Amino acid sequence: MGVPVGIDVQRLVAFSSDPRGGNPAGVVLDPAGSSDSDMLRIAADVGYSETAFVFNRGNREYDIRYFSPKAEVPFCGHATIATAVALAERDGTGQIELRTQAGLVTVDTQVDDSGRHTATLTSVATSIAAAEPGAVDEALAALRWTAADLDPDLPPRVAYGGAHHLVLGLSTRDTLAALSYDFDRLAKLMSEQDWTTLQLIWRAGPDVFHARNPFPPGGVVEDPATGAAAAAFGGYLKHLGLITAPATFRIHQGDDLGRPSILDVGVSAPDDRIRVTGTATRIEP
Structure with a gap:
C-alpha cells in the first residue's frame, strides 16, 4: 500500500x-x-x-x-x-x-x-543473565557452529541494554566472517527466548571488537550496525569484570556485509548505563 x-x-x-x-x-x-x-x-x-x-x-x-x-x-x-x-x-x-x-x-x-x-x-541500565545451556546448544546448531568455536574468555550470556541479546564470543575472526545460518531455526529459537538479535563477537584487541548480529525476529538476515547490542555488550563486559571502568572500546560491524560501521562504546563506574556514539548521514533519494 x-x-x-x-x-x-x-x-x-x-x-x-x-x-x-x-x-x-x-x-x-x-x-x-x-x-x-x-x-x-x-x-x-x-x-x-x-x-x-x-x-x-x-x-x-x-x-x-x-x-x-x-x-x-x-x-x-x-x-x-x-x-x-x-x-x-x-x-x-x-x-x-x-x-x-x-x-x-x-x-x-x-x-x-x-x-x-x-x-x-x-542506554537504560544494563544487566546480564545466564544463558540456558540447551538454548545455547540450539543457537550453535542453527549457526552451524560447535562449542569448540567459542572463546572461553567471552562466556555465553544474555545481555540487556533495552533489548535482550545472546552474546557468543568466537575464537577466530575467520569463523565470524564465514557466518551462514539456518534462518527459520534461529528465528524460532529467538522468538521462544525473547532475544532481539545475537551479538556474535570476536575480540581483536583489548579495546577493539568485531561483531555480527543476526536479526531473524525482524525479518532481517543481519544488521550491519546494532547500537542496542553494543550497549548490552558494554554491560556484559562490565558485569563480568572483563573491562575496567571508566573505559571506551570500539566495535567494527558490517564489514562482512560490505557496509562497514563503527560504534564507539563508553563504560562508566558505577553507572550501569552504557554510552554508544556514532554519526549518521542521509541517503540520497
Missing part, C-alpha cells in the same frame, strides 16, 4: 559517514496520529531493519517507537542515532530525551571537527 500521504519518511544510515556503509534507518518525525498497524505497514514498506516514529512531548522530549518490517521492538540503537541526528539538523544540537518502551534514553548531539553531526545515546 506504500507510505500514507502526509507521512515524511527520512532515510539515514547510522554509524557511518558514508551512505554506502552503516545501518539504514527510517525516521518519521511527525507520525500524524498513525496507528500501530500504520507504523508497521510503513516500516515494512521502507524495508529497513527498523523505522523510528517520534512523537513530540515538547521541551526536547519525545516518545519514540521502533518497528521492524515484521514487529515492534522495545529499543533500537541505530535508529536512535539516526533520529537524534535528524532532530539536531532540524532543531540544533544539544541533549534530547527519548521515552522508549524500555525506558528513558538520553541522547547528546554535537558537531565534530569534520562538521558532521554525531550522537551519543545513554
